[in-house]
Amino acid sequence: MTSRSLLRQLPTRIVTGAFVLNSGLGKRNADQETAEHLHGFASGTYPVLGKMDARRFASLLSAGEIATGALLLAPFVPAAVAGAALTGFAGALLGLYVKTPGMRREGSIWPTEQGIGLAKDVWMLGIGLSLLADGLTRDR
Template sequence: MNPRSLARQLPLRLSAGAFLLNSGVSKVDADEATAGQLHGFATGTYPFFGKLDAERFTRLLSRVELALAGALLLPVVPAAAAGAGLTAFSLGTLGLYLRTPGMRQEGSLRWTEQGLPLAKDVWMLGIGVSLLVDGLLQCGRRRR
């Protein structure tokens, strides 16, 4: 990775990576009640998660967050790859925000107090798309 690209991407990668690292670590040893809450919330929007038990779902979620954190924090992972992963993950969390009753004010995209923890994930979507576009542009420049 060239130094200019790294300098441009580093604040994005560090902020999202640190956030996901903390989130993933906090779920590694989640108790049964926490696992049940996370699983129940996710299956309300994404019913296919119902095939997993709550503890397995939470372990999987933790591993995904930790893998994404690693991809973002390690600059050897191409920006397009890290950005694609972050974009996909944040679209999933924003899907929870958009589809779960009570997260948004009636007839609006504006969040409620309950929706704020998910609504703020829009910044992760912005970072993911930025890294993805930047990485794809870099690939295009290298081919010329």
């Protein structure tokens, strides 16, 4: 990555990476109640997760967030790789927003009060796509 590209990407990589990393670290030792809440919410939208143990789900979610945050924070990781990881992560979160009843106003893409927490993840999707595009199109 050229120094100009890195400097341009650094602010978004640092703030987004730190946010996602902190979220993952916070789930690292999730208690049973927290694990069941996270698992129940996710498996309601993604039924394939329903067969997984709640503690295992929380552990894997934590690991995925930690890995995504670390990829964003590591300046030697290419923008396309970090962007792809963030895009996938944000896409899964936005899937929760789109598919979970009560998150959006009736017949609209706009969030309800309950949906604001997930709707804001659209910013991470935009950052991920920007990093991906920058990494794939920059001059070599």
